[in-house]
Amino acid sequence: MSDVITVETAAQPDAAIIWMHGLGADGADFPPTLPYLLLPESLKIRFLFPNAPVRPVTVNGGFEMRSWYDIISMDNGREINSHQLDESIIRINKMVDDQIEQGIDAQRILLVGFSQGGAVAYETGLQGSSSIGGIAAMSTYLPRLLSSLAVTAATSLPVLILHGTYDEVVPLTMAEEAKQQLKQTGFDPEFYEYAMAHEVSVESLKTLGSWISQRLSK
Structure with missing residues (x-):
């Protein structure tokens, strides 16, 4: 499987969305959801x-799976391998830079991530060297303060x-904590809850699609 799956909606794209999958999934997870964005x-x-690279994940008994970083413990939020997270951030930042070099304006580049991929989207967008157009964090958390x-x-x-009220993998409280930290830092995130577990729903995808349209229809 290629390191990156690419889907273009036109012959000469003028916007880019880098979408990171969750733990144990892969890049093929979300292309089928694109029609639901409307x-x-x-x-x-x-x-x-x-x-993401295939690596052992401690909380899953050391089983090897695609993971943006190792999760060592689920206690008190998450104990993670920060070095591996930093490597993933460098990689996604490089993808952003590559899109800019190909002529796409930084403000027309969005980061989207689900679960562990959302954690990478958060930290990449908040610490990146380029002024991207936005971050969409789905069923996720801030991995570090x-x-x-x-x-x-x-x-x-x-x-x-975007978060599910019945999420038992990443409890809603972790999304609320991320929102609170963002607000305390001066950001003004949009926050939506859905009656779903650790997943995406048609309703949440419609919200994501509307947000993408608002960002890119300028």
């Missing part, structure tokens, strides 16, 4: 779905948080 046909988007990071993003950066 995006305008006028948008010319390059969707990029990178695959914002106060411990070198946050470089302008507080005007659009942030969308």
